[in-house]
Amino acid sequence: MESDISQFSASPLARQHTWTLAAYRYMLRKRLGRRSNIDLRSVAAKSWEIAPGxxxxxxxxxxxxxxxxxxxxxxxxxxxxxxxxxxxxxxxxxxxxAPTRGYLIKDVWLVEGALYKGRASHWLSLKPSTFPTISVDHEVDRAAIYCTQNGNTWFGNWLTEDCPTYALACNEGVPVTTAPSARFPLYTQAPAYEDWLEMKPLRLRSAFLRELVLFEDQANNRNRSARYRAxxxxxxxxxxxxxxxxxxxxxxxxxxxxxxxxxxxxxxxxxxxxxxxxxxxxxxxxxxxxxxxxxxxxxxxxxxxxxxxxxxxxxxxxxxxxxxxxxxxxxxxxxxxxxxxxxxxxxxxxxxxxxxxxxxxxxxxxxxxxxxxxx
CATH class of the missing domain: 3.40.50 (Rossmann fold)
Structure with a gap:
């Protein structure tokens, strides 16, 4: 059973320790053949259009x-x-x-490249660790995640997809991305680009997110073009x-x-x-x-x-x-x-x-x- 999340303080980044079995519950459901691929955006408290298609x-x-x-x-x-x-x-x-959209989901666990809420999940990396952590020592009141599987896998996609979405994240909460790992290290040239682009993301391996904003930002509409040109x-x-x-x-x-x-x-x-x-x-x-x-x-x-x-x-x-x-x-x-x-x-x-x-x-x-x- 997961610990009582109320032990976290209300500060944007609390350091009080707690733990979660969200990743292991997902793995167990998948092994038992139970439905485990519910998209996290389908359990959003609300969604809205940021830019038209x-x-x-x-x-x-x-x-x-x-x-x-x-x-x-x-x-x-x-x-x-x-x-x-x-x-x-x-x-x-x-x-x-398609239009660019935002989704607000409450009470979400970030565990080593994946997001979990109940039976719903969303993968930010191609494959999280075989033995995910159960220890969580971060809490964010309102996180806006801008990273994607593609961006965490290929440098080119990081610059053409994740970096333009960062601009949206800044308007919705604390811009959050996954922390680098041995399998997916930080791209060598990323810090220099982040410096020139004035990007200051919060990199987390695990966290409890009281509110999470996810984006649907893959369509090549004019709004996305404008952010990339910026x-x-x-x-x-x-x-x-x-x-x-x-x-x-x-x-x-x-x-x-x-x-x-x-x-x-x-x-x-x-x-x-x-x-x-x-x-x-x-x-x-x-x-x-x-x-x-x-x-x-x-x-x-x-x-x-x-x-x-x-x-x-x-x-x-x-x-x-x-x-x-x-x-x-x-x-x-x-x-x-x-x-x-x-x-x-x-x-x-x-x-x-x-x-x-x-x-x-x-x-x-x-x-x-x-x-x-x-x-």
Whole structure:
């Protein structure tokens, strides 16, 4: 039985110790086959619309003939409402973007990456610890959680999804996110970005939340776009910048393997032929990365989280060109560029060993497809 939560004081962050078996009760119900996947938002005391939804129509991507025929693997869940990337790249898709909503839930337990209230739960991490803590020594009167599974798993999603939601959280309570762990450590560049974005979250491993505000903030409506563009404006305010041809963001062997074997040769070619800047985010600090990306008309690199450094500050009318492994085609960034009035293009590579290569001539010809004023 859980302890009496009334032993907590009414202060926003009490240190009086208590304990909970909420996580273990969830695990037991799941093992016994009982219903244990009730969404936490369904037990909200109230919900409200923060920003309206809208109907959007997607533009076509820029790509050469024959590119999609090279694709041998893709993440189907990334191409909603279609499974294959072809229709998404061809554009002309009408999609009803959902409104942004808030949900108020009372008396919620946060235990190592998951939220619990009775039989309802909500997962902030892909998988909490096998042996969750039962000790709780924090209480928050009104917490507003802005982190997500995606943001706690991938750096790019943290910047494009969680950071814009932080602005909503500041209006609703104490902005709370999960504390880093051995499995999900704090991203190396997160503190510098948080400093420039004036983010001061409360990081908790476990807590009792007297009131919790959750957000439904995945739709690419205009409100979410405005909050993301505000992030770019804050970053640009820290650096001097002027328009320049483009930036090539190296990926190397970081993260999930997407090894472009001729990455350096391609980057050097673009520096010589078009005046691109080359940035290795693993060897450069955040101020240096933002300064190099600011003003770029084109952001380019292997599809992956490192591109977010450039997308953050890419202006409306700018271009993003992704270099796609044939066996792992992803178009996550197209949804962002469609939303924010930018152009998206891609080149698909050909397999070579445990990686792939990109034809330099195809990159040049794809760049020439973009509107002239954009490049």
């Amino acid at each position: 809208e109907l959007t129509v997607s533009p076509s991507a820029f790509y050469l003939p024959g590119q999609l025929e090279r694709v041998t693997g893709w993440e189907g869940k990334r191409f909603y409402p279609y499974v294959h990337p072809g229709p998404t790249m061809q554009g002309g898709i009408s999609l009803q973007q 992030i770019g404006d804050k970053l640009l305010a820290h650096v001097a910048h002027a328009p320049h041809p483009g930036v090539f963001l190296l990926r190397g062997g970081d993260g999930d393997l997407r090894l472009l074997r001729n990455e350096l040769a391609l980057a050097e070619h673009l520096r010589a032929s078009r005046g691109f800047r080359i940035v290795n985010p693993l060897k450069c600090d955040v101020p240096g990365i933002v300064a190099a990306c600011a003003g770029a008309r084109v952001v380019m690199g292997v599809e992956g989280s490192q591109l977010v450094h450039g997308v953050n500050v890419l202006q409306p009318g700018g271009c993003l060109l992704t270099l796609q492994p044939p066996n792992r085609f992803v178009s996550y960034y197209k949804y962002l560029t469609d939303r924010d009035g930018q152009h998206f293009g891609f080149v698909v590579g050909t397999p070579e060993g445990d990686g792939f290569t990109i034809d330099i001539g195809e990159v040049e010809r794809t760049l020439d497809l973009f509107p002239r004023q954009s490049v």
